[in-house]
Amino acid sequence: xxxxxxxxxxxxxxxxxxxxxxxxxxxxxxxxxxxxxxxxxxxxxxxxxxxxxxxxxxxxxxxxxxxxxxxxxxxxxxxxxxxxxxxxxxxxxxxxxxxxxxxxxxxxxxxxxxxxxxxxxxxxxxxxxxxxxxxxxxxxxxxxxxxxxxxxxxxxxxxxxxxxxxxxxxxxxxxxxxxxxxxxxxxxxxxxxxxxxxxxxxxxxxxxxxxxxxxxxxxxxxxxxxxxxxxxxxxxxxxxxxxxxxxxxxxxxxxxxxxxxxxxxxxxxxxxxxxxxxxxxxxxxxxxxxxxxxxxxxxxxxxxxxxxxxxx
Amino acid sequence: xxxxxxxxxxxxxxxxxxxxxxxxxxxxxxxxxxxxxxxxxxxxxxxxxxxxxxxxxxxxxxxxxxxxxxxxxxxxxxxxxxxxxxxxxxxxxxxxxxxxxxxxxxxxxxxxxxxxxxxxxxxxxxxxxxxxxxxxxxxxxxxxxxxxxxxxxxxxxxxxxxxxxxxxxxxxxxxxxxxxxxxxxxxxxxxxxxxxxxxxxxxxxxxxxxxxxxxxxxxxxxxxxxxxxxxxxxxxxxxxxxxxxxxxxxxxxxxxxxxxxxxxxxxxxxxxxxxxxxxxxxxxxxxxxxxxxxxxxxxxxxxxxxxxxxxxxxxxxxxxxxxxxxxxxxxxxxxxxxxxxxxxxxxxxxxxxxxxxxxxxxxxxx
Numbered sequence: 001x002x003x004x005x006x007x008x009x010x011x012x013x014x015x016x017x018x019x020x021x022x023x024x025x026x027x028x029x030x031x032x033x034x035x036x037x038x039x040x041x042x043x044x045x046x047x048x049x050x051x052x053x054x055x056x057x058x059x060x061x062x063x064x065x066x067x068x069x070x071x072x073x074x075x076x077x078x079x080x081x082x083x084x085x086x087x088x089x090x091x092x093x094x095x096x097x098x099x100x101x102x103x104x105x106x107x108x109x110x111x112x113x114x115x116x117x118x119x120x121x122x123x124x125x126x127x128x129x130x131x132x133x134x135x136x137x138x139x140x141x142x143x144x145x146x147x148x149x150x151x152x153x154x155x156x157x158x159x160x161x162x163x164x165x166x167x168x169x170x171x172x173x174x175x176x177x178x179x180x181x182x183x184x185x186x187x188x189x190x191x192x193x194x195x196x197x198x199x200x201x202x203x204x205x206x207x208x209x210x211x212x213x214x215x216x217x218x219x220x221x222x223x224x225x226x227x228x229x230x231x232x233x234x235x236x237x238x239x240x241x242x243x244x245x246x247x248x249x250x251x252x253x254x255x256x257x258x259x260x261x262x263x264x265x266x267x268x269x270x271x272x273x274x275x276x277x278x279x280x281x282x283x284x285x286x287x288x289x290x291x292x293x294x295x296x297x298x299x300x301x302x303x304x305x306x307x308x309x310x311x312x
Numbered sequence: 313x314x315x316x317x318x319x320x321x322x323x324x325x326x327x328x329x330x331x332x333x334x335x336x337x338x339x340x341x342x343x344x345x346x347x348x349x350x351x352x353x354x355x356x357x358x359x360x361x362x363x364x365x366x367x368x369x370x371x372x373x374x375x376x377x378x379x380x381x382x383x384x385x386x387x388x389x390x391x392x393x394x395x396x397x398x399x400x401x402x403x404x405x406x407x408x409x410x411x412x413x414x415x416x417x418x419x420x421x422x423x424x425x426x427x428x429x430x431x432x433x434x435x436x437x438x439x440x441x442x443x444x445x446x447x448x449x450x451x452x453x454x455x456x457x458x459x460x461x462x463x464x465x466x467x468x469x470x471x472x473x474x475x476x477x478x479x480x481x482x483x484x485x486x487x488x489x490x491x492x493x494x495x496x497x498x499x500x501x502x503x504x505x506x507x508x509x510x511x512x513x514x515x516x517x518x519x520x521x522x523x524x525x526x527x528x529x530x531x532x533x534x535x536x537x538x539x540x541x542x543x544x545x546x547x548x549x550x551x552x553x554x555x556x557x558x559x560x561x562x563x564x565x566x567x568x569x570x571x572x573x574x575x576x577x578x579x580x581x582x583x584x585x586x587x588x589x590x591x592x593x594x595x596x597x598x599x600x601x602x603x604x605x606x607x608x609x610x611x612x613x614x615x616x617x618x619x620x621x622x623x624x625x626x627x628x629x630x631x632x633x634x635x636x637x638x639x640x641x642x643x644x645x646x647x648x649x650x651x652x653x654x655x656x657x658x659x660x661x662x663x664x665x666x667x668x669x670x671x672x673x674x675x676x677x678x
Binding site: 203206209210211213215216223224227 | 363364383385390395397398400401410458462
């Protein structure tokens with residue numbers, strides 16, 4: 001009997017040692033340690049991102065008084081509203097055109113700064129980053145004054161050439177133009193700095209090889225610069241597309257979605273419907289509609305980035 | 313194919329003169345190697361020939377035409393870069409054909425040229441791969457292929473082997489030589505590796521501080537260096553330089569190295585150096601292979617002396633021995649079976665028939 005008890009305790013202690021060893025081994029693994037070290041951040045993300053996201057999904061399935069489950073009822077209601085499709089169209093126009101011009105201007109300016117001699121480059125970089133550094137709510141207020149129908153600095157300047165006055169925020173077309181313009185002004189420096197970093201990483205010898213191969217300026221851009229920058233262009237465009245699609249402050253301050261909802265985009269309309277219209281579930285449904293659109297864009301862009309990641 | 317001529321070419325960056333008025337005539341089909349230490353102006357010279365750097369003054373001619381203001385693409389040259397400079401997003405075939413595509417060559421001709429170059433360089437199987445999928449040696453071949461398909465007047469190589477490991481470098485050196493033997497295009501090759509320079513070149517141009525120190529065949533540079541710089545730069549291990557003076561003893565000319573070591577000069581050398589003032593500050597230049605173990609019978613002009621070895625380096629086919637003469641470190645090459653050991657005394661022999669005498673002040677070989 002004593003022998004059996006001894007044997008059992010030995011087995012138990014061996015089991016304990018094994019458990020301790022496996023725990024020790026698990027802790028020694030780099031992946032476990034990395035996971036443990038990132039755990040606080042993961043929990044923070046869960047709290048700040050995942051919980052609100054699921055809560056938004058939950059909200060979108062409730063009725064206006066948030067007392068009854070209506071399933072896809074809010075979405076069905078949205079699909080039938082003309083304003084919703086106007087917002088979808090405007091959001092796409094706003095995001096795509098703003099991102100396109102931000103990328104184009106960012107690329108051109110990055111080239112300009114890249115070719116500025118090293119001495120003066122910091123000064124230019126600093127100055128060109130100013131729009132991106134100023135809080136957009138503040139800078140948009142300045143733009144609002146520039147677009148003012150009565151005292152507009154733009155109209156005053158244009159009047160000297162016999163042009164105008166232009167209803168910058170009063171006409172649907174001009175209002176769309178204005179919000180896109182301000183968004184481009186605000187976001188182009190981000191593209192500029194990203195593209196500048198990418199340009200600096202293109203080996204000079206590739207340009208020299210291309211010059212010897214007979215490539216002119218445009219062919220060097222087309223065959224060397226752009227392919228070498230494709231990944232950064234794609235990632236920057238995706239990032240900007242997401243941020244621009246979800247933009248709120250510029251439109252809210254400049255036009256509040258007007259005139260006649262013609263500059264509303266998802267975020268501002270969700271605010272209008274959800275907060276100002278006191279229909280939180282419908283507002284949540286509007287903002288959730290951005291997810292599938294951006295997810296499709298993200299999948300396509302990131303798939304391309306991964307594919308090309310093996311080339312460099 | 314064409315000859316290349318440089319006339320009084322100067323390159324100045326602000327107040328720094330990188331190339332100081334060099335003259336160089338490169339014949340058609342010739343393989344010229346520019347060699348020298350870092351910052352000697354060899355790469356700048358090559359880049360000026362390529363048109364990648366403007367020249368400050370002078371003339372560069374390719375095929376008899378002055379090309380000072382001609383852009384690189386119109387000079388009909390091809391260049392192989394140190395880092396290969398292959399376009400990472402293009403396949404091997406696309407990399408090789410890029411120049412031809414830009415010039416709108418017919419597709420059939422492009423394909424034929426790429427296939428031929430790939431066959432020549434043994435990279436036919438790699439034609440559809442991207443540069444990232446290639447080893448260093450393969451990338452180097454592709455870079456050469458890109459140059460070959462253009463069928464240019466001049467090939468320019470800018471330290472093309474310096475990124476390869478020692479074994480591959482030897483292999484690629486032979487490949488480059490074979491390719492030149494086949495295509496016979498005028499070639500200007502820049503390297504800081506004197507072994508590459510000696511093995512590849514028809515003629516070597518040794519550069520230092522933006523000037524040409526000497527131009528000659530590898531053998532000329534090795535056996536008849538014009539300056540101390542060339543004598544010290546060409547050859548590995550480097551030539552030994554020992555302070556010395558000439559003295560006349562009993563009507564014969566002696567070379568005094570230290571208070572206790574003085575050798576009579578061989579008749580040919582004595583005649584050559586007889587006119588030199590005895591007070592002139594001189595240096596003896598002698599290559600390690602001309603300091604060997606002493607045999608019983610010494611050839612005329614070979615003199616023996618006793619020393620204590622500091623360090624020995626067995627290399628297999630030979631042993632390098634290091635010892636001091638009046639505080640100057642000297643290297644010799646002895647037979648591996650000569651019994652050389654660290655710290656041991658040894659009788660060595662110096663072959664004065666192959667000595668060089670240099671002016672200590674000017675560094676000119678006398």
